[in-house]
Amino acid sequence: MDPRIATPDNAAPGVLSGVPDKPSVDGLEEKWVARWASEDTYGFDRDAALQAPREQIYSIDTPPPTASGSLHVGHVFSYTHTDIVARYQRMRGKHVYYPMGWDDNGLPTERRVQNYYGVRCDPALPYDASFEPPGDAAAAKSDRAQLPLSRRNFVELCMQLTEEDEAEFEKLWRRVGLSVDWSNVYRTISESSRATAQRMFLQNLARGEAYAQEAPTLWDVTFRTAVAQAELEDRERPGAYHRIAFHSADGPVFIETTRPELLPACVALVAHPGDERYQPLFGKTVRTPLFDVEVPVVAHRLAEPDKGSGIAMICTFGDLNDVTWWRELQLPTRAIVGWDGRILADPPPGVPAHPYDELAGKTMFSAQARIVELLRESGDLEGEPKQITHPVKFFEKGERPLEIVTTRQWYIRNGGRDADLRDALIARGREIQWVPEHMRHRYDNWVEGLNGDWLISRQRFFGVPFPVWYRLDESGEPVHDEPILAPDEALPVDPSSDVPEGFTEDQRGKPGGFMADPDVMDTWATSSLSPQVASGWDTDPELFAKVFPMDQRPQAHDIIRTWLFSTVVRAHFEHGTVPWSHATISGFVVDPDRKKMSKSKGNATTPIDVLERYGTDAVRWRAAGARPGADSPFDEAQMKVGRRLAMKILNIGKFVLGLGAGSVDLSSAATQITEPIDRGMLTALAAVVDEATAAMEAYNYTRALEVAETFFWSFCDDYVELVKSRAYRSDDAAASAQAALALALSVQLRLFAPVLPFVTEEVWSWWQTGSVHRAAWPSAGELPAEGDPAVVTVAAAALSAVRKAKSDAKQSMRADVETATVTATADQVPLVEAVRSDLVDAGRIQLLTIVPGEGDLRVDVVLAETPEA
RNA sequence: GGGCGCGUAGCUCAGCGGUAGAGCUCUCGCCUUACAAGCGAGCGGUCGCAGGUUCGAACCCUGCCGCGCCCA
Structure with missing residues (x-):
């Protein structure tokens, strides 16, 4: 028995047995976490829920925390917010469907496994069934020292480590008191999640909502993967405007560019259609310096007359404007940037081998240095480069500027290229009840600003693979136009180890044989299905019909554009509904300098420490003080x-x-x-x-x-x-x-x-x-409805006045009052009379007089003689 | 540059047309038979600035200034 719990022997007289002598908040977590688990206090009664009307059910699309990360106080706060609502709804008599998920999929897990075990994935290596991870991981920090291993071995390590992480998380969440039904936990990398993601993808594909396309793509040269618009961020970086002469029959045309190294990729010059300076040039051609390639001068509204000289070179591809111009003006392609971020070995068609060979194989940095030298020598660089700082696009997790590389990628339509779909998705946003209301602007803002479809393929390893193979033709080239799709009953598949029907494993990679689609789905492409995964779309259709669309999606405001939006897109396509009726947006916990708490910034507070020192209830109380959407x-x-x-x-x-x-x-x-x-x-x-x-x-x-x-x-x-x-x-x-x-x-x-x-x-x-x-x-x-609350307020005011008299006299609250005279309005007099006896006792008043008077309630107090100290 | 939010006591925040509020901090007290990890009392504010509407503005309107976030 818990020693803090008093036995009947030592319980105070008149106190119920079981009431401790000296109650304490310490130790309550252990006691009740265990009891709630053994009594299944928060279990979801599926059978009862299936019989109940929909409005008697409350379902929550819990955010699956990144299992590879660590939790800080900010997480505790936001999950507590959801739990408060869950507990309230349960007490309202609803069947609360409150699962927990773990997001153990994607890049963060890969990086954690690399660092934890000191390994890296090399997809070219064969699977080693007897592989054991090195014990001394810390020694292998640098990239070069990391042990290479096969994709399957690598994925096994990911599974193993995330399972350990998830057990730790569950312990913490239980201690936080989350009333989750712990018999209902999903993982975004589980077989059933993978099957859901693949099945949903194939549905999207069949309906034309997903497609593959060879297209210019924002590309991270470090991770060597495509990235989506939602993963971009602008960072201010130093750069320089280089004023460069293009050649025309009527003399030089000066452009200013921050990326002179892309000169061999130039396909046109562009100015604004209304720019009078360049009217005469529109429709004519000029020749590039150094390479002497003939390019047209074109007009387009996106050209900025007040930027540089007002005329710019279009290269394939320096930035997203280039992509737009290339697409809308139907310009040729002269790609020179490779997947590794270096200049390609061979020049694009029509570009002379020399001086291209001076740049081939160089990084962007050295290529720029070299081309500036060449331009200076040829006299085509006017003046010195002008130093500026300008916003440059980065992958939010990346460290080098993004390049644009033409690759074959999978996309899901999201309205970025289709006004009708965009309007439909904005309308979906209006169907959602946002908490707080103003967060819907973030959604509208994002959807209205989309400039392309959603790129869902990533050139990574630990994720849900596309359930697709390609036949290889006689020369060993993949036939992309006729993808071989995995049959529904086979899902989930791993095309890199499973073999499509009609082929054998020894035909993999051979001419006339087949190859797997090499990519995995973006983490948002899988987590956008959390309502379907959590509600059993793929595994328990009866339940799904009952709990979906769900009642609540709790999440933070920074991922409205990603998680929230992509979830709406998937539900819109698959179910023709919103995924949930409410989106509750929690704020961040910020440090005293108002910076968002995050592990990477080193300002995060570890929750377990705080929970132990103050008790879970104290921390939850503080969390409840942060209003929805407000940082605290x-x-x-x-x-x-x-x-x-x-x-x-x-x-x-x-x-x-x-x-x-x-x-x-x-x-x-x-x-x-x-x-x-x-x-x-x-x-x-x-x-x-x-x-x-x-x-x-x-x-x-x-x-x-x-x-x-x-x-x-x-x-x-x-x-x-x-x-x-x-x-x-x-x-x-x-x-x-x-x-x-x-x-x-x-x-x-x-x-x-x-x-x-x-x-x-x-x-x-x-x-x-x-x-x-x-x-x-x-x-x-x-x-009782007919009591008069004023009796309490008047009595409290009178008692307070008596206390003040004692406090002013520096007396104990136990000091006796000889006489107290309450002056109250005529309305209040009967109220005071009604509590006369209680007031006399509480104030230790010997003689209480109540008289009618004007103004605020007043008490004149005469304290009894104090015995000499 | 666009969008959204926020500027109220030293701190954190309520209030959102009718006499400026709470908690914390601070000060002064109190062994008070539930609680000293407690209790009582008190100090503390031209409600960012400037106009306007109104009998009346922290609150509504307009314009500034500052801070934060999201997006270009």
Whole structure:
């Protein structure tokens, strides 16, 4: 038995057995986490839910945390927000479908495995069944020292490490008190998730919503993978404008460029159609310096007259504008940038071998240096390069500027190239209830700014492969136009080890044989299916029909453009609906400098430490103080306040139950409550219940907590102080107080239960059966409606005035008052009279006089003589 | 450059047309039989600035200034 729990022998007289002598918040997590698990308090009753009407179900599309990462206080806050809502909905009697997922898919896991084991994936290597990871991982930090191993071995390590990580995460989440149904956990890399992702992809493909295309693509040269628009970020980088002369019959035409090394890739010059300076040149041609290639001068609205000389070279491809110009003006392609970010060995057609050979194989940096030398020698560089800083596109996880490389990639349509689809997706956004409301602008903003379809293929290893092979023709070239798709019953497949029907493994990579599609899906392409994966689209259609579209998608605001949007796209195509009715957007926890807390910045606070020092309830209390969508600073002083509230709930519970409230029959309590102040207090509580309920319905858990808490402190400090001596007695007036205390405790424990699950459960367990978390959310109907709350406020004001007199006289609150004269308005006089006896007891007043008067309530106090110290 | 949000007490934030609020901090008290990891009392603000609407503006409107985030 827990030593903190008092046995009947040492329990205080009149206190229920099981109530500890000295309640403590410490140790409650261990006790209740174990009990909730063994009693399956948060289990989802599938059979009952299937019988229930849809509105009796509440389903949550929990964000699967990145298993390879580590959790910080920010995660604890946002997951707590969701849990508060889940607990509330459960208490409202709903079947709460609240699974947990792990995102163990993608680049972060790859990197973690590389660093943890000191290995790297080399897809060319064969599988080694006896492979054991090196024990001494720390020694192998540098890229060169990493041990190469096959893709299958690498993926096995990914699976292994993420499983360990996930076990740790689960332990932490349980300690945080998440009321997740832990029998329902999914992994984004699991067989069923892979099957879902592949099946959904094939559906998209069959309906024409997915397609492959050879096209210029933003390319990270470090990771050697394509990246999507959503993964871009602009960074300010130094650069220089080079003023370069193109040659025409009428003399030189000067352009200014930050990328002179792309000169051999130039296919045209472009100026704005309204730019009078260049009107005469439109439709004519000029010749490039050094290479002497003839290129047209064209007009396009995207050219910026006030940038540089107002005329620019179009290269294939220097930036996204080049891609637009190339596409819209139907220009030729002269690609010179390779997958490794170096200049290709051979010049594009029409470009002379010399001086191209001076650049071939060079990095962009050295190529630029060399071409500047050449231009200077030929006299085509005018003046010195002008240093500037300008925004350059980067992969958000990358360290080198992106290049644009023409590759074959898979895309899903997202409205970036289709106005009708874009409008339909914006309309979907309007069907979603956003919390807070203004977050929908982020969505609209993003969808309206899309400039291409969603690129979903990545040239990586640990992810869901495309379930596709290609036949190889007689010369060994893949026939991309006729992809071989995996049959539905075979999913999930790994085309790099599975063989398509009609072929044998020894035909892999041979002319006349086949090859696998080498790519894996982008992490968002798989996580965009979290509602389908979590709800059993692929595994439990009956359940899926019941819980989808889901009720809530909780997430942070930084991934509205990625996770949220892509989820909407997939549901729109597959189901013709939104994926959920509500999107609840939590803010960040920021450090004292208002910087987002993140592990990479080194300013993250480890949650376990905070949870241990202040207790889970204290941390959850602080989390609940951060309103939906609002960033909130991490401040340890606030945790202490939460801890104090948790302690207070334990203490008031113990006290109230000890006063006799523990033996009150709650079902008939209302009939025993006769004293005006008791009825007034409960009627005030009824209003609090209504307000808290309305706030919770609007997902405003902060407001719900605030009203409950304000009431609670005044309940403890004023009401309980006023009635406690009466409650000690054994007459009808005592019974009234005891019944009121019991009702108030029951209601308040339930109001606090979603935010403070541990202490409320502890106190509940002292006198009730079952879990408070399965009890009904309180309703105003449980409480007397006709009491006058003003009785409590007037009595509290009078008591406060008496306290002030004692405090001013530097006396103990126990000091006797000889006379107290309350001056109150005519309306208030009967109210004060109604609490006369309680007031006299609480204030230790020998003679209380109540007189009518004007203005605010006033109490004139004469303290009794103090005995000489 | 566009969008969104935010500027209220030293700090964190409520309030969003009717006499400026809470918690923390700070100060001064109090062994008070639920709680000293507690309790009581107090100090503290021209509500970013400037106009406007109104009998009345922290709140509504306009324009600035500052901060943050998202997108170009």
